[in-house]
Amino acid sequence: MRKNNFAIKMLVLALTVLLALAGCNKYNEETTKTPTDGKDNQPKQTEKAGSGNPDVFNYATNQDIPHLDPHGTSSNTSFRVTYMLYDRLVTYDGTDTEIKPQLAEKWDLPEDGVTYTFYLNKNAKFHDGTPVTAEAVKYSYTRALKIGKSAAGQFNGVIDENSFEIIDEHTIKIKLLKPFSPFLKTLGTVFGNIVNPKLSEHEGNDNGEAYLADKDMGSGPFVLDSWARGQKLVLKANSDYWGEVPKLKTVNVQIVNEPATARLMLEKGELDLLDDTMLSPDVLKQLEGADGIEILKSPGYAIDDISMNIEKKPLDNVKVRQAIAHAVNYDSIINDVLLGAGERIGGIIPKGMFGYNDAVKLYDFDLEKAKELLKEAGQEKGFKLEIAISENNEVRKNIAVMLQSDFKKIGIDLEIKSLAWPTYLDLVTSGKHQLAIGGWTPDYADPDYNLWYFAHSSSKGPGFNLAFYDNKKVDQLLEEGRQTVDEGRREEIYKEIQAIMAEEVPYIFPSQRKVQVPVRTWVKGFEINPMNTWYVPFQKITKD
Amino acid sequence: MDALRYIIKRLLLMFPILFGITVLTFFISNTIPGDPARLAAGPHADAKVIEELRETMGLNKPLYVQYGTYMNNLVHGDFGFSNFSHQPVIEDIKAYFPATLELTLFSMFITILIGIPFGVISANKKDKIADQFTRVMSLMGVAMPAFWLGILLLLFFYLQLGILPGSGRLDTGLSPPVTITGMYTLDALLSGNWTVFQSAIIHLILPAITQAAVTIGMITRMTRSSMLEVLKSDYVRTAYAKGGTDTRVLYGHALRNGMMPILTLLGMTFGHSLGGSVLVESVFSWPGLGKYAVNAITYLDFPAVMAVTMLIAILFITVNLIIDILYQVIDPRLNYD
Numbered sequence: 075m076r077k078n079n080f081a082i083k084m085l086v087l088a089l090t091v092l093l094a095l096a097g098c099n100k101y102n103e104e105t106t107k108t109p110t111d112g113k114d115n116q117p118k119q120t121e122k123a124g125s126g127n128p129d130v131f132n133y134a135t136n137q138d139i140p141h142l143d144p145h146g147t148s149s150n151t152s153f154r155v156t157y158m159l160y161d162r163l164v165t166y167d168g169t170d171t172e173i174k175p176q177l178a179e180k181w182d183l184p185e186d187g188v189t190y191t192f193y194l195n196k197n198a199k200f201h202d203g204t205p206v207t208a209e210a211v212k213y214s215y216t217r218a219l220k221i222g223k224s225a226a227g228q229f230n231g232v233i234d235e236n237s238f239e240i241i242d243e244h245t246i247k248i249k250l251l252k253p254f255s256p257f258l259k260t261l262g263t264v265f266g267n268i269v270n271p272k273l274s275e276h277e278g279n280d281n282g283e284a285y286l287a288d289k290d291m292g293s294g295p296f297v298l299d300s301w302a303r304g305q306k307l308v309l310k311a312n313s314d315y316w317g318e319v320p321k322l323k324t325v326n327v328q329i330v331n332e333p334a335t336a337r338l339m340l341e342k343g344e345l346d347l348l349d350d351t352m353l354s355p356d357v358l359k360q361l362e363g364a365d366g367i368e369i370l371k372s373p374g375y376a377i378d379d380i381s382m383n384i385e386k387k388p389l390d391n392v393k394v395r396q397a398i399a400h401a402v403n404y405d406s407i408i409n410d411v412l413l414g415a416g417e418r419i420g421g422i423i424p425k426g427m428f429g430y431n432d433a434v435k436l437y438d439f440d441l442e443k444a445k446e447l448l449k450e451a452g453q454e455k456g457f458k459l460e461i462a463i464s465e466n467n468e469v470r471k472n473i474a475v476m477l478q479s480d481f482k483k484i485g486i487d488l489e490i491k492s493l494a495w496p497t498y499l500d501l502v503t504s505g506k507h508q509l510a511i512g513g514w515t516p517d518y519a520d521p522d523y524n525l526w527y528f529a530h531s532s533s534k535g536p537g538f539n540l541a542f543y544d545n546k547k548v549d550q551l552l553e554e555g556r557q558t559v560d561e562g563r564r565e566e567i568y569k570e571i572q573a574i575m576a577e578e579v580p581y582i583f584p585s586q587r588k589v590q591v592p593v594r595t596w597v598k599g600f601e602i603n604p605m606n607t608w609y610v611p612f613q614k615i616t617k618d
Numbered sequence: 619m620d621a622l623r624y625i626i627k628r629l630l631l632m633f634p635i636l637f638g639i640t641v642l643t644f645f646i647s648n649t650i651p652g653d654p655a656r657l658a659a660g661p662h663a664d665a666k667v668i669e670e671l672r673e674t675m676g677l678n679k680p681l682y683v684q685y686g687t688y689m690n691n692l693v694h695g696d697f698g699f700s701n702f703s704h705q706p707v708i709e710d711i712k713a714y715f716p717a718t719l720e721l722t723l724f725s726m727f728i729t730i731l732i733g734i735p736f737g738v739i740s741a742n743k744k745d746k747i748a749d750q751f752t753r754v755m756s757l758m759g760v761a762m763p764a765f766w767l768g769i770l771l772l773l774f775f776y777l778q779l780g781i782l783p784g785s786g787r788l789d790t791g792l793s794p795p796v797t798i799t800g801m802y803t804l805d806a807l808l809s810g811n812w813t814v815f816q817s818a819i820i821h822l823i824l825p826a827i828t829q830a831a832v833t834i835g836m837i838t839r840m841t842r843s844s845m846l847e848v849l850k851s852d853y854v855r856t857a858y859a860k861g862g863t864d865t866r867v868l869y870g871h872a873l874r875n876g877m878m879p880i881l882t883l884l885g886m887t888f889g890h891s892l893g894g895s896v897l898v899e900s901v902f903s904w905p906g907l908g909k910y911a912v913n914a915i916t917y918l919d920f921p922a923v924m925a926v927t928m929l930i931a932i933l934f935i936t937v938n939l940i941i942d943i944l945y946q947v948i949d950p951r952l953n954y955d
Contacts, residue, residue, distance in 0.1 A: 132790060138913055141704040148660025222667040224660035230667075287704035302794055303703070303713040304905030305786060330785050331900040331909060334769055338777050339784050496652030496918045503656070536656065536665055 128617040129323040131597075133610060134330040134339065135349035138304055141287035144267035145217055148224035150608035151349075153264040155327060158309055158612055160267035160292030163192055163211065164258060168601045168611070169372070171427070171519035173262045176317075177206055177293070187253040187559065194244040197316040200270040200293045208246035212238040213271040215248075221281050225265035228517070232257065253557040255564065256520035263517045267292065295320050295613040304329055309612065320613040333357070340367060340592060346617065347600065350591045350607055354468050355413040358590050366595050371415070372602040374589035375424040376515040378416075378473070379528075380461075380582040381540035386508050393451035395579040399437035400444035401480050407584045411472045416585035421572035422514070422524045424586050426604060428561075429521030429568035434576035444484045456485025461509040463490065464498040470511045473584060503536045510540055519605050521568040522555055529575060541580030548574055621943070628939050636931060640692070643927045644685050647920055653677075654918040658701040675701075688924070698921030702913060707925045710910065715929065716800025717787060718899070718906035722891045723801075724822045725829040729887070733834040734880065737841020738868050741849060752838055759835030768828040768901035775824060782824055785903035789817045825902040829895055833887045840883045844876035851875070877948050885941035889934035 137151045144156040163181075164173040177198050182191040198206040216235050218225035232254045239247040250257060260266060270291040273282045290298035295317065296309040309325040328345070330336040333352045339345045341364060353361070362369055382389045382398065389395060408416045419425060420434035448454050461477065463470045471492065478488040488509075493501065502510045516523045526533060530552050533539035548571050555567040575581070589607050593600060599614045655672040672678055676687060691698060697707040733756075740752040775782040787802055788794060795805040795814050803822065806815035848854065849872055857867045896908030907926055914922035946952050 130791070138909070140702050143704060146704060222659070222670060226667060227660070283704050284699070284706070300793060302787075302905065303710070304717075304909060305903075306790075326790055328786065328790070328903070329905065330903045332785075332903065335772060335785050335901060335903060338772060342777065342780075342784070344784070344790070494650075495916055496650060496657055499656065500652040536668065 131322045131325045131612065131615060132328060132345045133325060133347050134328045134336045134345045136331050136333055136352050138329055139307060143283055143286045144264060145221050145225040146223045146283050154608050154610055155307060156267055157264055157609060158296040159290045159294045159298060161294050162262055162266045162268060164262040166262050166603060166606060169603055171605050173258055177268060188250040190248045192246050196244055198293055199316055201290060201297050201312065206268060206293050207243050208240045210268055210271050211246050212240060214269045217281055218265060221283065228260045228265045255556060255559060256518065256522050259518040259520050321616045322612060325612045343594060346597050347593045350589055353592060355415055358592060359413055361592055368593055368595050370591045370593055370602060372589045373426055373604050374587050374607055375427060375605045376513060376587040376607060377422060377424055378584045379512050379514060381510050381512065382580060383505060383508055383542055384580055385505060385542045388453055388457060389508060391451045392578055393447045394453055397444040397447035399579050399582050400440045401484050402582055402584060403439045403476060403480055404584060406476060407473055411469055412585060415588040415590055419583050419586040420576055421583065422528045423521050423568065423572060427519050429565055431569040431572040434572050441483050448484060458487045459508050460489045460491055461511065462498055462501055462507045463492050463511045464495050465492050473511060502540050505535050505542055515607060516605050525568060525571055526552055528581065529571060543580040632935050635935060636928060639927060639931045643924055647923050648681055650918060652918050654920065657917050697925045700919050700922045702917045702919045707921045710922060711925055711929060712800065714905060714907045714910040717904060718892060718895060720801040720803060721825055721829065721895060721904055721906060725826040725891060726888055728826055728830040729833040729837055733837030734841050736838040738845055738873060740838065740842040741845030742868055744846065756835035756838040759831040762831060764828055764832065765897045765901060767831055768898060771824050771828060783821050787818060787821050792817055825898050825904050829891055829898045836883060836887060837880065841880050844879050845872060848872045848876040874948060878945060881941050881944055885938045888937050892933055893930045
């Protein structure tokens with residue numbers, strides 16, 4: 075029996091000693107971490123943690139990073155990292171939504187409408203020291219097509235494996251299957267990342283997807299240092315970068331699951347910047363004016379939308395849709411739900427983007443008018459409707475609740491269906507929904523991108539035309555827009571489509587969001603790109 | 619020999635149980651509306667790509683055929699491929715599981731260290747101040763939501779006092795120790811890396827306490843009621859009469875006899891902590907299996923869901939087997955049948 079007693083005493087003693095030894099740290103702003111004795115001074119451990127160190131940047135997101143294959147991923151958290159590891163022929167810089175040269179120094183626009191010639195920068199090198207060649211460009215785009223996932227969505231029908239002609243090591247001709255005016259813009263997105271063709275040695279039977287999932291075979295300003303899944307991904311500056319070498323030496327992309335915890339860490343100064351989607355509008359409001367923290371505000375191209383499935387009765391009647399558009403309290407959504415971080419908009423082209431039509435019909439919040447329209451449609455007795463939203467989105471839930479109370483006043487009984495993401499996606503893409511709230515941000519700033527997905531009849535359902543909108547005139551205009559080189563004509567086309575859609579209201583657009591990002595005041599050089607809001611230009615950021 | 623036969627029998631019994639679990643998990647998760655190929659392909663993929671992916675993922679075959687294929691691979695040691703992380707599920711499990719196991723072991727350690735003595739004291743001082751105190755404490759532990767308690771602890775120890783870290787498994791500047799078991803504390807000890815060990819222990823404190831709060835409450839209450847029963851026995855009176863000290867009688871004689879229900883509950887709570895730590899993992903950004911499982915379900919990543927469920931089931935069964943064996947060690951009068 076003595077032994078039993080002894081064991082308990084030893085356990086207590088051991089725990090006390092552990093806690094005492096461990097408890098010496100102070101988790102404060104000034105925290106620096108250096109080895110306590112000379113024995114384990116591995117180089118990585120001499121680095122100062124937290125925010126005292128201008129060389130180390132701590133970024134946090136609450137979304138796990140699935141994998142790092144630039145051609146297979148559709149996740150913003152992966153984009154943010156692959157955009158740093160890889161370069162593209164052209165790129166987007168700062169707040170600019172127009173392309174800039176990157177791997178391609180210059181290019182010839184097509185004379186025949188379809189053949190582009192790119193001249194690559196001869197200094198560009200992959201992280202293993204091999205030069206970035208025309209072969210690499212061909213390899214990367216072909217691979218994206220073969221994999222067939224997200225990246226291929228940009229290239230399908232535009233190029234195929236026979237589109238490439240290698241002129242010399244640093245010159246490549248790409249011949250499109252048919253004219254596609256936004257082509258150059260697509261090359262600047264994450265899907266246009268150029269991968270080292272040495273990947274072909276590791277392709278296996280899955281185009282190297284499994285191999286590249288946790289590796290870096292790019293030529294970008296940062297290299298992948300380490301990745302503890304679900305925890306922390308570490309980027310190190312590429313000191314041999316062929317372009318401008320980043321000032322930050324280390325970037326820690328940390329997964330902090332709980333926004334409340336991340337907020338505390340930001341307040342403590344242990345984090346420098348949070349993912350823009352992490353904190354809700356009211357928490358951001360609370361943080362405003364906090365010591366050492368700034369809420370950067372910037373226009374964004376993200377748009378909230380309510381799609382009305384026109385294949386479902388009574389939504390097939392345009393008068394009913396117009397009535398619903400009059401029953402949405404836009405001001406209240408912007409002021410009370412988004413707390414001012416949004417703007418009224420009339421169509422799917424965001425304000426500030428090429429092709430935006432500022433003259434489209436806007437529907438006021440006018441319940442009398444709505445009732446009148448319902449009467450004209452023969453629906454004055456009222457009816458039931460369902461609105462689908464995906465779970466865990468505070469803002470959309472609040473919008474739905476607001477709609478529910480306003481719709482009641484015009485006799486529409488709105489039922490809110492809050493669904494898990496896969497269930498939501500299945501419901502809306504198969505067209506079994508009536509109303510659905512969603513959000514949209516373009517991958518590149520061309521009106522074709524937004525409108526093709528939302529309005530072309532070939533995009534119904536899985537293509538994200540969730541209103542199942544079908545208008546021959548609009549289809550025809552969209553097809554013309556893709557093949558038109560003249561920017562003036564294109565602008566006309568897209569403005570006309572917006573005007574038609576504003577009349578027929580397959581969608582309601584409650585707001586265009588402002589991007590709000592909580593950041594420590596010592597962070598300099600961070601500019602928010604309105605279209606790629608996930609994009610953090612770590613290569614340009616400094617801390618002081 | 620008896621013991622060995624018993625263990626083998628129990629291990630063999632594991633197979634039908636596991637088989638049942640695979641059937642249930644497989645067919646239930648497939649009833650979730652949604653298309654795994656659509657989610658794997660990403661939002662911009664066109665219909666042709668999705669159809670091809672559905673073909674390669676085997677989703678066009680009837681469900682029972684898919685199940686057959688899955689089981690066939692499983693028997694050959696292949697847990698399948700995760701469409702979320704683009705790597706074999708087994709690699710994911712290796713990355714996420716040790717964190718959960720470490721946290722659970724540490725919180726069980728705290729539970730045993732605090733819960734059992736508290737229960738013994740409470741029973742011994744029935745209706746006295748000490749008893750009232752432990753009863754209120756254990757009630758609070760059981761009643762407080764882990765999520766709320768976690769945030770509260772963070773506010774106090776991290777934001778106010780600044781003596782404990784807020785998230786993760788290690789300080790930002792440190793890199794993980796060489797992987798041996800995947801549990802940082804153990805690996806750091808084995809590789810003699812004191813700095814990492816310190817950091818790993820410190821990072822465990824708050825999540826482990828949060829996780830242990832509930833189990834401490836349960837164990838304390840169970841120990842108390844079990845001890846109250848035992849303390850009435852004749853042999854306890856005899857032990858005191860023979861001049862045994864409080865500690866010796868309580869922990870040596872009484873607790874040993876009252877240990878059965880406590881052990882059973884410990885086994886149950888261990889399994890519960892393994893599978894149900896997602897809230898704690900979320901508050902403290904603990905990169906464990908809970909969060910991984912939630913992601914897997916959100917992406918309809920069925921091989922991952924299956925693997926997590928089976929892993930937890932196997933551990934649950936194993937722990938309970940160990941507990942059953944411990945019964946015999948504690949009370950040799952029991953026989954294995």
